[in-house]
Amino acid sequence: MRFSAIIPVLLSAAALILSFLCLFAGSKKGFMEGYAVVTLNTSQIGRSLFNTSESSDNPLVSFVDNITNSIESELQDTLNSFAQDLGLHDFYSAHLLDFCEGYFLPGPVTNATLEKSEISKNVTSCSNRTGMYHFDPRQTLQKELKASGHSEINVTDLDWPSEIDDGLHKLKVASNAMFVLYCIAIALMGVALFTALIGIFFEGRLAAFVNIVVDWLAFLAIGIASAIATAIAVKAAHVINHYGNDIGVSASKGNKFLPRKRFRNTMDWNAPDLNAWPTRLVLRVSKALRSNKQFTQASIDRNNVRAAERRAKQREEHARKHRYNARNSEDTAGAHQQDVNERGERDYSLFSQAETLVDNHDHTDMLHRLAHHDSFDSLVDEVGFKDKLRDPYFDSNAHPNALRPVSDKHEQMVKSLPDELWKHIAEYLNPADAACLAVSSKTLAEKLGSAPIEALNDPLNKHFKLSVLHFMNEDLPRHLLCxxxxxxxxxxxPGKETMKIxxxxxxxxxxxxxxxxxxxxxxxTPDRQLPYGWVQLALRARYSAAHGVDPETLSRRWRNAESGWNYRTRYMAHDGRLLMRVVSQRHVPPARMLTKTVERHIxxxxxxxxxxxxxxxxxRDGELMNLCKCxxxxxPSPPESYLQQLKKAPTIDRxxxxxxxxxxxxxxxxxxxxCPDCATEYLVEIQMVEDKKDPATPFKHSIVVTRWSDLGDGSSPYTSPEWAAMNGVHVPEHEGGHEYASFSHIGRRAVSGIFESSLSGSIPGQRMLSLNPKNEKLGEEGTLVLERHIELWDSRGALAGQHAVDAKIVLWVRISVAIVGHGRKLLNAQPI
Ligand SMILES: [Zn+2]
Ligand SMILES: [Zn+2]
Ligand SMILES: [Zn+2]
Structure with a gap:
């Protein structure tokens, strides 16, 4: 709700009512008579005729002769009522929709006893209202003559100048336009009133913008209509006065109805009268605004306090709206000083006392603060010494294959625990981790025995065995894990492999x-496969050239002769994972020539x-095929010349x-x-592709389906989450598998983004949507899965706590987890 919006409502309503009054002025007897467009004064009509002395067969002249003969002496008196004798009215006032007629009271002509201001109009009747009304005095007068029984008199007989008819006829179009514009203006004002009402209830820029546009249009329409009315009035009055003077017809333009007078009033204001009330009001207000009181220190302080209160209120309002706790500026670090706001900035006012950033000007202290306090040759600064401070046993930065010193103290600690306890600890680990623990040191190997290693040979533990074997990748450059x-x-x-079909x-x-x-x-693709061995080799290349092959060398280009599809593949290693891009493209016919069968064959x-x-x-699950069809x-179809189009049908289309x-x-x-189920992204496009074999039309439209996939870390085709998800392999979690939810794994950037940015330096601009929007909530479910994992871990920890003999066991479980990491690394040196 915006109550200030009531003002436009009132103004629109007032404008609407005023416009209606303008339009319907003179629609009833005496209703707003002063608002006529032009008033025709016929009270003196035919005066020139009295000057004719010769007799004629003009019926009017003979009629006049009769009058003059009969009441010659009263000639001057009857002059006033001559028009009345003819059955004419004194005046005819033209309005927008009709005209009114009537008599001047007490008389039409001023004389010694009658002043102009005393003469008033007495409207006797008005014509019917008609749209597109055009005032035609000749026709009106003729009708009047006929109605009063003088049908033998023609208006032409009154020496009615045809120039008046011509002049008024030229205004007909203008008066029609004026009427239409008034109607438009009234309609727009109605709309403006409506939008202003809406504006009360809807906040926002759109409502205000619509309001302003409609108001302006209405203003424009009424302005133009009024301007046309002015022009018509001026022109009509001019024509009638110019040509009608000879026969005693005159006209006056309406002055109330038109904005002209108001403009003149406004112009008068250019020379202001200092004693007029508007001038005094303006002077009073401006004096109050420019008062020096506004600039005293006290008022500045008061204003600052008020502004601070307002800001605090706004902050609290915002906090309440967005449900967080607003902090006071004192709560924020670094804001304990006076005049420092919550952002640690000082508030400066132009009129407040001058302040500097330093509270106490102790230059010595400032210089000392800039000085270096430590000795430049202190041992801590030496890089070499820092290395010595690192933990030699648990340094995660060290190369896994580097020889490490054996800590006798720690070995003794491990040894001090009974064998049974270590075996109990190993039970909490999965088979792979238990095996790693068993081979991590001599002492642990003795304590745990060969059971954890032998357990790996159990067919159920195959995937755990594979993961243990995978740790040896780096040490076996000439071998490959099968x-x-x-x-x-x-x-x-080794090193000479090339990928063959x-x-x-x-x-x-x-x-x-x-x-x-x-x-x-x-x-x-239908004719190509990618064996997992190549993923392994491509990812092993990061150890050394002898370990594998450069991912770039796997890129291929080929064509399926039967279908006409072309393919390009490219591979890239990123962050320990192999990324792949496959671009498939094929020329396609124009959409007009496609049928369902043709589509399917493509x-x-x-x-x-x-x-x-x-x-x-x-x-199959997603919308991929529908995307391609879309x-x-x-x-588009090939261009069809206008001639060709005309040959088909008598229509042309640009x-x-x-x-x-x-x-x-x-x-x-x-x-x-x-794809919501695996790390694959698709982009379907129609591109212009050059066909060098076709010299006639070398550029053809092709459908280009680009696929980006994350092929995983090469650890195992069964348990590597990305690869397993992509190929629909499912290994249960207790056998070493992992669930994969595409949208929770997407991370900071999509595969396509990583791939394209490293190849071309630019990220594809397209938005990324789910291929399978019916599973749209999978993104959320994905996070739910993750949460479930965490819950599982927590319950496992709690279980450990319940079963533990004492807290010591829990502690050792944690230590063993740390040792497992080392076991994995140490394992590399001892192939099984
Ligand atoms: Zn094999
Ligand atoms: Zn489409
Ligand atoms: Zn998929």
Whole structure:
């Protein structure tokens, strides 16, 4: 609610009423008679006729002759009532919708006893109201003559000048325009009143803006209409006075109805009268405003206090609205000094006492503060010494394979605990961690025995065994971990491997179970696959060139001759994970020529009914195929010349002759999409692609489906979360698997963003939406899953507390977790 908005309401209402009054002025007898556009004075009509002495066959002249003959002596007296004798009225006042007629009282002509101010108009009747009304004096007078029984007299006989008719006829268009503009203005004022009413209830700039626009339009319309009315009145009065003078007809323009007089009044104000009340009011107000009292120290202080109170109130209001606790400025650090606000800034007022940033001007102290207090050759500053201060046993920055000193003291502490306690601790760890603990030191190996290592051979613990084996990656450059066998095999051509399509006949290593197991791999496109071994090699390249292959060398380009699809792949290692981009593209016909079948043949590989372009295993769930179809529907047709169009049908369309070839897609198909179930993103576009084989039309529209995927950290095709999610592999959590929720793993940046920014330095501008909006809440569910993990951890901790013999065990569990980390690193030196 905004109560100040009541003012425009009142003003709009007043304007509306006034405009209505303008329009309906003179619609009733005597109603606002002074507001006529122009008044025709016919009381002296025919006066010139008395000057004719010759006889004529003009019926009027003979009529006049009769009068003059019969009452010659009263000629001068009857002159006044001559028009009345003819049946005419003294005046005719033209209004917007009609005209009124009447007599001057007590008489039309001023004389010695009658002053002009004493003459008043007495309206006897008004015509019917008509829209687009145009005042035609000749027609009106003729009607009057006929009505009074003088039908034999023609207005022309009164020497009515045809110039008046011509002059008034020219104003007809203007008067029509004036009427229409008045109507528009009244309608706009109605709208303005309505919007002003709305403005009371709706705050905001839009309501105010609409109000202002409507008000201005109404103002403009009424202004123009009034200007036209002025012009009409001036012109009509001029024409009538100019040509009608000879026959005793005159006209006066209305002056109340028109803004002219008001303007004149305003102009008078240019020379102000110092004693007039408006002048005195203005002077009084300006004196109060410019009073020197406003600038005294006391009033400044008062104003500052008031401003501070207002600010505090606003802060509290804001805090209440957004539900947080407003802090006082004293609560904030560094704000304990006087005149310092909550941001640690000093409030300075132009009129307050001059202050400086330093409270006490102790220059010596200032200089001392700038000085360096420590000795420049102190031992702490030496980098080398800092290294010596690091913990030699638990330094996480140290290289995992570096030789570490053995701490006898800590070994003794580990040894001091009974074997059973250590075995109890190992039970709390998962098989992989227990094995790592068992091999982390000689002492622990003796205490735990070989049981944790042997447990890894249990088929149920296969994934834990794989994760333990994966830790040895860096130490075995010539070997590669075979996941189906859970063994390291010797690479066939270390450092010389190239990715071949026929990966079966070109294996990376010789595996005895090659024929009985399934090689972990991923489907890229209908004719290409990516074996997991290449992900391992690409990620091992970070250790040394001997360990693997550069991810860049995996990039390929190929074409599926059968379908016409082209593919480009690119790989990139980022933050220990392999990222992949697959661009699939194909020329497409114009949308007009597409049928459902053609669409299907473009997008689907018909044998397995899978998409021709690269997809993750969840493509069926989402909107991917509909996105492609939507994109296809935006492909424009080739230009059709006007002649060609005319040959088909007798219509021409500019859009058909000059189609826009840059296809941007619609709001729905333009944004990039992210699969909610795996780390894959898609972007579907229509691009102009050059076809060098076609010299006639080298540029064709192509559908381009770009897929970005995070292939994971290469730890295992079964438990690496990204890879497993993408290929639909599910390993239960108690066997070492991980759940994957795409939107909670998206982190700070999407895969496409990371990929494109490192390749081209720019991030794709498209928005990122979910590929499967029906699962839209998965983002939230993803966080729920995470919370559940934390709860699990907490309950596990509590369990440990319940089962523990004493608090010491809990302490040792924690220590053992720390040791496990070292065990993992130490393991690298001792291959199993
Ligand atoms: Zn094998
Ligand atoms: Zn679209
Ligand atoms: Zn997916």
């Amino acid at each position: 996941f189906p066998c859970a063994k390291y095999h010797l690479r066939k051509h 026929d990966y079966v006949n070109n294996p990376l290593f010789l595996c005895p179970s090659a024929k009985t197991s399934v090689l972990p791999r991923m489907r890229l 997008l689907y590989e018909m044998q397995e009914f899978t998409p021709y372009f690269s997809v993750c295993s969840h493509w 994109a296809l529907s935006h492909v 859009a058909l002759a000059h189609p826009n070839f840059i296809v941007r897609g619609c709001d729905w198909c333009r944004p990039a999409r992210r």
